[in-house]
Structures are given as C-alpha cells and as structure tokens.
Amino acid sequence: MKEVKTKKTGGFDPVPFVQGFIKVTGAIPSLLWLRPKRIYASEKAREKIKGGALIIANHSDFVDPVYLMTVLWYRQHHFICSEEIMDSKAGGFLRACGCIRIDRKNVTINTMRDITDRLKQGQVVSLFPQGRISVGEDEGAKFKSGMTLMAIRSGAPIIPVYVKPRNGFFDRLKVVIGERVSVTELYGERPTFAEIDAATRLLYEREKQLKELAE
C-alpha cells in the first residue's frame, strides 16, 4: 500500500505562498482570457463562502481547477487529485499548491481524516465527484458518494458549481454557483447508507439544474 502524503505539521507551508503567487501573476491574464461570467442559482447562492466548505463541480477539462480558482478567487482551494496525477512529475508542484492525494482504488482512513480536518479548520476542499474528466455522453456520469461522507464527518456544507465547457480558446468562461447543501442538516450526523446515497443523488440533481441554468 502506498503511503498517503498528508499536510505538513510544522515548518514552512508553501501553499499560501504558491497560491498567492499564482493569483497575483495569473489574475490579469486569466481575466482577460476567460472574462468569467458568474451566474447564481439564487440570491442565497450569492453569499460568499466562509469557513470550511466542499466545492464540487463537473469535470470536462483538465484546466477546470484554474476556472474554479478564477471564479472563487477569494478562497484558497485544496483540490483532491488522483494518485496518477499526484505521483506524476507534476506531483511536487501540485502538493505545493495544496492538492490532496487520494488513492481512488483504496481510499485510506488517513486521507479521510486529512480532508475532514482541513474542513473543520475552515479550509476549502474542491473536488470533482465524477472522479474523472467526463465529456460528451459521459458528462452525466454519476457522482461518487465519498464527498457526502466527508461533509458528514466535518459538518461542512457542499457547494455545487457547474462550469460550462468552453467551445474555443477565446470562449467566455461561464460558471453557475449553486446554493450550499448541508448534509448534516438534512440527514443528521449519523445518516444511514441509504441517506448517504440520497444526499449524493440530491447533489447530482442540483448539478443538473445548474447545467440547465448555464444553457
């Protein structure tokens, strides 16, 4: 079993520095290139994200994390990345950006603890619950329910976001931000397996509604 890399417990933490550097140097180019347009599902969805939160989004492009960071620029994101990406040459950079490695074939309790601890500490964890890039016929791929368990353990809300796939390099970025969903408010702190599945289906339906708003 591979060792799960977790956040550092002491010493210099490069994440705020690296993410700050990316924001400062990338802000103007990305705003000029993407010209992001935010659409809110409701007035409640306009509320700024404060404290720990799980941001979930569809995944149609490998630059989706950049899109999320551009639109929700005021929070530091910790993206959950698969073992293939984190163990690649880009892994060191991604770790410095605050990405969290997850072994999708054998998720460990340590990974779960790491994510829930971050959420409890008020950090934002962002993930793509389809678990892979899903485009075309695969766009409606079902969500995996791991995010629901993370939300239950931490008490953090889940914020669904839909990123409309861009048709060309100069196509404007359109992102729909949904209302937060609190799984613990809906099902309590000890939901059953059926309730976890129901919460996951609810989030999937919310995502589909956001997609309709984007079109």
Add this chain to the structure above:
Amino acid sequence: MLMTKPEIISKLKDILLIADSGNADKINAADENTRLMEDLGLNSVNVLYLVIAIEEVFNIRFDDETGVDTFGTVGDVADYIGGKL
C-alpha cells in the same frame, strides 16, 4: 476492555443494522467468514463509514494506512478490533 470475537462481531452487526437496516437479513446471518463487499454488498464509502463508526463505538483509532481494501471479511475486522482493545 476485553471482548471475545463473537461479542465484537455482534457489536459490528449492531453498527451495520443501524446504518443499513434494509439489509437486515444478510447482516443478521453474517458470521466471521462473511465478505464485506461481496456478501454484504458494501461499497468503498460504506467501508469507510464502518471504520469511522467502529472508532467511535469501540473507542479505538485505526492505523493511518487502513484502507477500503484492508478488510475482506467480518472476521478480519473483528480480529483487528480485538488487537486494538
């Protein structure tokens, strides 16, 4: 607190019955050789849920590297818990 393996399995069944009452027949019939995924139909998230619930009920802490593939059967989980008590 020392517990026998049957006592641990009985408590494990209680946890599973609360979490998955729709699967009561299979859970009640489970023994130490019952496979978590194949026989009880648990998925990876269910196994993680079980691990978290066990930590709370038995007041133990699983090793960091414990993953969804660590345990094959109910008996494997009971042995692990027994070693931690």
